Amino acid sequence: MTAKTRKSFIDYLKLKNLKNTSQRQAIVEIFCAGRGHVTAEDLHRKLSQGGRRVGAATVYRTLKLLCECGLAKEARFKEGVTMFEPDVEKAHHDHLVCTTCGRTVEFYNDTIEKLQETIARRHGFTITTHRMNLFGVCRDCRAKA
Amino acid sequence: MTAKTRKSFIDYLKLKNLKNTSQRQAIVEIFCAGRGHVTAEDLHRKLSQGGRRVGAATVYRTLKLLCECGLAKEARFKEGVTMFEPDVEKAHHDHLVCTTCGRTVEFYNDTIEKLQETIARRHGFTITTHRMNLFGVCRDCRAKA
DNA sequence: TTGGATGCAAAAGATTTGCATCGGC
DNA sequence: GCCGATGCAAATCTTTTGCATCCAA
Numbered sequence: 001m002t003a004k005t006r007k008s009f010i011d012y013l014k015l016k017n018l019k020n021t022s023q024r025q026a027i028v029e030i031f032c033a034g035r036g037h038v039t040a041e042d043l044h045r046k047l048s049q050g051g052r053r054v055g056a057a058t059v060y061r062t063l064k065l066l067c068e069c070g071l072a073k074e075a076r077f078k079e080g081v082t083m084f085e086p087d088v089e090k091a092h093h094d095h096l097v098c099t100t101c102g103r104t105v106e107f108y109n110d111t112i113e114k115l116q117e118t119i120a121r122r123h124g125f126t127i128t129t130h131r132m133n134l135f136g137v138c139r140d141c142r143a144k145a
Numbered sequence: 146m147t148a149k150t151r152k153s154f155i156d157y158l159k160l161k162n163l164k165n166t167s168q169r170q171a172i173v174e175i176f177c178a179g180r181g182h183v184t185a186e187d188l189h190r191k192l193s194q195g196g197r198r199v200g201a202a203t204v205y206r207t208l209k210l211l212c213e214c215g216l217a218k219e220a221r222f223k224e225g226v227t228m229f230e231p232d233v234e235k236a237h238h239d240h241l242v243c244t245t246c247g248r249t250v251e252f253y254n255d256t257i258e259k260l261q262e263t264i265a266r267r268h269g270f271t272i273t274t275h276r277m278n279l280f281g282v283c284r285d286c287r288a289k290a
Numbered sequence: 291t292t293g294g295a296t297g298c299a300a301a302a303g304a305t306t307t308g309c310a311t312c313g314g315c
Numbered sequence: 316g317c318c319g320a321t322g323c324a325a326a327t328c329t330t331t332t333g334c335a336t337c338c339a340a
Contacts, residue, residue: 019294019339040330055297060330076221080304080329096270105268115257116279123250124284125241132277134261139269164314164319185305200322205305225304225330 012069026052027062028071037075037083037104077104077133094132100141157214171197172207173216182220182228182249222249222278239277245286 009028013020030046031038038046044059063084066072073087077097092113096105112132120127137145154173158165175191176183183191189204208229211217218232222242237258241250257277265272282290 017294021295021339023296053297056329057298057331058296061295076224079221079227080225082224082329096265096268098270099273105270107264107268109260109264112257112260115254119252119254120241120279120281123241123252125243125250125279125281126287127279127281128244129281130277130279132261132275134265134270134272134275136265136270136272136274142271162319166314166320168321198322202306202323203321206320227304 009066009069009071012065012071018065023054023058024062024065026054027059028066031063031066031072031084032086035086037077037085039081039083043084075131075133077102094134096134096136096138098138098141099135100137100145103138103140105138154211154214154216157210157216163210168199168203169207169210171199172204173211176208176211176217176229177231180231182222182230184226184228188229220276220278222247239279241279241281241283243283243286244280245282245290248283248285250283 009024010020012018013024026047027043030043030050040056040059040063043063044054044056047054047059063072067074067084071087072084075083075085075095077083077095091108093106093108094112096107098104116130117127154169155165157163158169171192172188175188175195175197185201185204185208188208189199189201192199192204208217212219212229216232217229220228220230220240222228222240236253238251238253239257241252243249261275262272
């Protein structure tokens with residue numbers, strides 16, 4: 001997986017005549033090592049902690065690249081913070097977000113996907129992407145409350 | 146409608162022992178006069194143009210109040226900008242957003258709503274709210290392209 | 291060699307906050 | 316008169332950008 005990710009990223013760089021720098025390698029490495037959602041700042045911190053000092057701007061620039069080539073996806077659960085998640089060979093999914101502990105659960109529902117298409121068509125839209133977040137309280141937090 | 150909105154807002158203020166100031170009145174007035182989505186800045190500009198100078202901070206503070214009492218809703222279609230829409234006696238709905246011209250269409254689909262509930266329950270979540278945005282290109286923009 | 295990449299610091303935006311003053315109730 | 320509200324400016328916070336320097340190809 002990780003190896004494959006690294007591979008497709010390098011392919012993308014070549015395709016666009018961009019350079020495969022050590023910073024980009026380091027960022028992709030850390031980013032793909034995690035499974036969940038991270039912010040640009042999270043990554044920047046992890047890199048620093050790992051002794052790999054990279055400029056914050058470079059992290060942002062690289063995440064943008066990763067999104068462009070489809071290896072990362074943006075998700076916005078709350079105001080002012082953009083989260084990124086690795087999107088490697090992972091099917092499209094939506095999110096359930098616990099508003100108490102922040103835990104997220106991914107799910108996919110084919111019926112909903114199809115309905116979305118139908119609704120869009122009915123309104124003359126051609127869907128390119130969508131975002132569905134369900135916010136609520138998870139079992140654990142409900143138990144604690 | 147507008148009269149009723151003003152009413153419920155005043156009720157809310159009383160309930161919370163907050164004050165019904167002329168600024169708050171002006172903001173609610175303008176906000177509810179429009180039907181679509183506006184940013185805090187939009188409102189601030191409209192007020193100024195109408196000769197009603199109100200501090201930007203007050204607009205933000207009042208919008209927050211309106212959301213608290215359920216008269217406004219937040220919607221985030223793109224990075225870094227929070228849009229607000231009046232939520233008066235209007236059923237819940239989701240959005241179709243044209244990524245080219247920015248036009249939005251509201252829709253409601255009962256089947257999807259029910260499925261969301263089911264999915265959440267299956268994962269042990271109790272949903273409090275959700276947000277579903279379908280992004281795509283509308284008919285007009287497609288024709289122009 | 292050369293054009294893209296990096297790091298830093300400054301800039302940009304949106305939103306919030308501190309504080310002195312103002313004004314409902 | 317009291318306590319919340321306001322306005323302004325300063326502060327925050329995230330993300331972007333300008334620019335001189337650096338480095339992969």
